[in-house]
Amino acid sequence: MRSSEFSRxxxxxxxxxxxxxxxxxxHPGLLQTFLWQTLDKAPVFPELKRFLTFWERDIDGKLHSVRICHRDLIGPSDWRLLDAEYPIH
Structure with a gap:
């Protein structure tokens, strides 16, 4: 059973x-760009490895390069001090 995105x-x-x-x-002399997004766990990136294995096995276009960007979506919360408080009723 696959867990929800929030749980992941x-x-x-x-x-x-x-x-x-x-x-x-x-046309092997021409390069094409493909952008792909998913939830993955740094630094080992198991989902990316699985996708690239699939690509090399089942897709005809030979890989040239892969650039990645990763951002944790849940982390320590940011907080700031309030200057004033205004109660409403």
Missing amino acids: QLEGYGLLTAQILYHMPD
Whole structure:
């Protein structure tokens, strides 16, 4: 059973964005860009590894490079001190 996205975030998963450059199958001299986002766990990135394994096995375009950006969605909360409080009734 797959847990909800919120539960995965509590387990340490964050938003991963991968920019994948690959050679076009019919024109290997040309590069195409593919953007992919998912929840993944840094620093091992099991979901990204699974996706790239699938790509190399089932997709004709040979990989050129992969750039990633990862951001935890749940972390220590930011807080600030209030200057004033205004009660309402």
